[in-house]
Amino acid sequence: MIDLRPIAAVLGVLLAILGTTMMIPALVDLVAGQPDFVVYVAASAVTMFVGFSLWLAGRSSEVERLDLRQAFLLTAASWVVLSAFASIPFMWSQTQLPFADAYFEAMSGLTTTGATVISNLDTRPPGILIWRAFLHWYGGIGIIVFAIAFLPMLQIGGMQLFRAESSDKSEKLLPRAAQMAKSILGTYLVLSLACAIVYAMCGMSIFDAVAHAMATISTGGFSTHDASIGYFHSAAIDYAAVVFMIAGSLPFVLYVRVLAGDFSRLVANTEVRLFLALVLLFTLISFIEQVRGNIAQGETALRYALFNVVSIMSTTGFVTVDFTHWGTPTDTLYFILLFLGACTGSTAGGLKTFRLAIVGSALVQHLKRIVYPNGVFPVRYGGAPIGDDVVASVLSFIFLYLGTFAVLALVINALGFDMVTAFSASVTAVANVGPGLGPVIGPATNFVALPDSVIWILSFGMLMGRLELFTVLVLFLPRFWMR
Known part of the structure; x- marks a missing residue:
């Protein structure tokens, strides 16, 4: 049997931290004169009590190293359990979301997806708005640690390629892993502060600047307004968002x-x-499509193209304009962008760019072998040859990624939704992007129209995509639970 004590102890610490941070929206609502501050205090008390209880039950006098099975289980349990407790404010506050929607909102926040079921954001109490933004920020730093500490060890989807980047044993980047974590957290804080300052200088209120900074650096996409970044009608804010x-x-x-x-x-x-x-290639294509379709011209077309391409490829999901009205070529382009994602060790989701590079190199190798059957052509990444195990891992991940997207999409379609809604909802959840396509979940709407069955499917899709699929699916194998 798997020793659950160290898992319980770590979960307890994470819950205690989450419970402590619930005092942030409590203070915001207290200052604003909103009665919901009591809700956050109560939710904080419940979360911290459970967290300390788990820590006391699992703590040990000895420092234990997590084995592989414990690492898999802890990784999946962290997002599942934290999302459950993070959903409490959404249920108890004035939003009064049912549990399915509250869990979806919390999972969307912690996985930095940015899909939402809450409407009328402009009139909501500030506490719930800052709580949504903070979930992005909290989940974002957790994702970075997960990506550089756990994934190389789990050897999922070619992540073993980055063991040299994240291990203090290989290159001695810093004397201890703890110092690396501290440096990354410091960088995360500095970027968040810089983003908030720039947003404020560009015209946002201090509250909006802080909330949007947390959603930007975490590439999450929760906004304080229904119109997202488009609410501000500011080119300066658009370009600042692109940079961060x-x-x-x-x-x-x-x-x-x-x-x-x-x-x-x-x-x-x-x-x-x-x-x-x-980013430059797809921005150019989007710019040309806008000019050809007489949608926008000059700097406006370039800004719309750059913002939307970066927003989707970074899996942030901020919106300035409803690009679903631009015609079929643009819809197709942005649908493709939903799959891609950004870099490893960032807060972004998606396939990750390094996998695209490896697949491209493997394809070139295969073509060369067809022409020169006796030639030796290693697959290369960054100029260096990589092993067949990495290539196989990447190809397996991409196959499972596309398979997961297809299965979820077909299930949603079978529940009565059109193909555009079903397919875009599936990929935007698995890739942790946020907005979908079409009139139901497009960039001008949200996910509130979806029934509970689809909401749970998409919550599972967000979890799968954020944890690189295998981390979740391996838990369903009977052999995983055997000695």
Whole structure:
């Protein structure tokens, strides 16, 4: 049997932290004179009580190392359990969401997806708005730690390729892993503060600036207004959002290296260069489509194209305009972008750019072998050859990624929704993007019209996508639970 004590102890600590942070929206509502501050205090008390109870039940006098099965179970349990307790304010506050919708909102926040079932954001109490933004921020730093600490060890989807980037044993980036975590958290804080300051300088109120900064750096996308970033009608805010969405899409380990004086790593990184190249390519295509369709011209068309491409590829999901009215070519382009994602070790979701690079290299290798059957052509990434195990892991992940998307989409379609809604809802959940396509869940609407059955399916899809699929699916194997 799996020893659950260290898992319970870690979950207890995470819940205690989450419960403590519930005092943030409590203070915001108290200052604003809103009665909901009592709700957050009560939710905080419940969450902290359960957290301390789990910690007391699982703590040990010995420092234990998690084995592989414990790591898988802890990773999945963290997002499932934290989402359950994070949903309490959504149920008890003035939003009064049923449990399915509240859990969906919390899961969307912690996985930095940004899909929402809450309407009339402009009239909501400030506490619930800052709580949604903070869930993004809290989940974002958790995702970074998960990506650089757990995934290389679990060897999922080619992530073993990044063991050298995240392990203090291989390159001695910092003396201890704890110092690396501290450096990454410091970088995360600095970027969040800088983003909030820039937003305020561009015209946002302090409250909006802080809330949108947390949603931007975490590439989450929850806004304080129904119209999202489009509410402000500001080109300066649009460009500021683009800069910081890209910042949240880059590997945070590279920021630590830059702070240590190694500036070359950020510009020399293969994944970063490919991500930025794809952003430029798809921005150009979107710009041309707008000009050809007489949708927008000049700087406006360029800004709309750049903002939407970065928002989708970074899996942030902010919106300035409803691009679903731009015609079929644009819908097709943005549907493709929903799959891609950004860089490993960032807060973004999706396939990740490094997998696209490896698949492209593997395809080139296969074509060369067809022409030269006796030639030796290794698959390369960043100029260095990579093992067949990494290639197989990446191809397996992509196959499962597309399969998961297709299954969820077909189930949603079978429940009575059109193909555009079903397919875009599925991919936007699995890729942790946020808005979908079509009139039901498009960028001008939200997910409130969906029934509980679809809401639970999408909540599961968000969990699967954020935890790289295998981390969740392996728990359903009987052999996983055997000695």
